[in-house]
Amino acid sequence: MTASVFIDGEAGTTGLQIRDRLLARGDIRLVQVDPARRKDPEARREAFASADVAILCLPDAAAVEAVALCEGLPTRIIDASTAYRVNPDWAYGFPELSAANRARIVSATRVSNPGCFSTGAIALLAPLVAAGLIDADAALSINAVSGYSGGGKAMIAEFEAGTAGAYFVYGLEHKHKHVPEMMAHTGLTRRPIFIPSVGNYAQGMIVQVPLHLPSGQTAGDLQTALADHYAGGQFVKVVDAASLLPRVNPERLNGTNVMELSVHAGPDGDRVVLLATLDNLGKGASGAAVQNLNLMLGMDEAAGL
Template sequence: MALTLFIDGAAGTTGLEIAERLAGRYEFTLIVLDEAERKDTAARRDALNAADIAILCLPDDAAREAVQLIDPAQGTRVIDASSAHRTAPGWTYGFPELVGRDTVAAARRLSNPGCYPTGFLALIAPLVRCGLLPADWPYTVNAVSGYSGGGKALIARFQAEPELAFRTYGLDLAHKHRAEMKLHAALAHHVIFAPSVVRAFRGMLVEVPLHLGAMPGGVTADRLRSALHDCYAGSPVVRVHTDSHLAELTLAENAVGTDGMELFVFGNKGGWHARLVARLDNLGKGAAGAAIQSLNLMAGLPEETGLRL
């Protein structure tokens, strides 16, 4: 029997991407509200409580409100694509490769990871967990993303201002992603997070530079790469590149969407300096693709079903 889904916020960027991935899927039946009902609280409440699984593609405050509209007795399971519950007690973090596929499959309340934290955590969390990198190191994250990650307002700005090629932000050093990165990598300190947006619709590069020679343990770039390769062995979504001699990594202005993620480890001669880089689609593994991956597991399906890999 098909599971019933409701996407609250289906008209937003992430909601549309999720709906595209669900098109033609026989395992799910969508509850769809018409234009007049989309912002009607009573209609949304009915839809949320009628669904087996609700996917929230809303601003943070609206996502919290939506959760309050759900009657616990109805048993609706939730995937929240906002940042409202990424560090909240009682919520499962929707990163199967890190928290475990069985944990995601059993979740009642699941929070979709942020796009930038997805790249950072994929690189750092396993290496801290296995003891190759220290939890008390002051990590720095440099990242660039396509402008679709900023939602409709930023998309409109980039499309209306052809001279706008690069935008850096988070200059107050207090970006909300920092708490998510610290918690789920089990770090002692907040990271220094330097996010930017470039003139590409989708895609992102997330980089963590490391001065390995200043760290205890004598770890090299080769050991980090090998450990990541072992961590993600067999994953249909995450690929760790073994080639450490690439001349460059690029983002294309009109790239085709993907739900996979690539990880790279580059080191200097001797391996004492390293650059760890994740390349992913901010609308794929960074948003809609991650939600579908978790949805598949919650529905008892192979995690890669319907993904663009």
């Protein structure tokens, strides 16, 4: 079977990475718009109509407009923007969240691709909240560092020009757009403090969640719950913390669709730091979109990854 796929916004970082993953595949035919007509709504609607699946790599407002353009068409959509990530009418594109969520992606006509920071935070927290090991109303902080490729063209240009500095922290207004998504798909009822940062390297990400453990709970309990939840998965792996010491490199999974989770216990056994390491352009964006595409088309989930 050959499926036709239209990447709307293929010139951006996420779109280019998706295209590169699909170009060499014999089971995918890419639909393209004449560059001179790429902003022509009629040309784009024609492209949508000729595609089995469209992948939107656009800013939020443009993604909403693209979805409207598809009204009345049988085209299935994967949206990589923030626009629909908490919309209950859209399947959330993190297959590992649950068996039910995976099944919903398989049959969905509308799938919202997760955010990069959200992918790490949700992977760590959702199974632990579901298992009762973290209270839904717990006061949590989530910290993270990413390569600059996740910041879009303007940020990439700033770093490549050497004007951005070595590292910066942002989101200090406590309004980061990934937080509603984190809450919606972890079961958290209390807004976590999320303060991310960007380093002077292209791609790769670590998400950190520090926790004080209640009496009677151990790091092993958390490790076991995560390992049980992701047992047998191709792309989310729970690894031994000791194998990562003394330093964890955010770039170590670059070029893959793999995310590794680890539980790092303090010496007194009363606290841990949970880590999720991933490629922000892999499992955090383009790789996840291709994984969802494969599931929607009934193809090998790992094809192109």
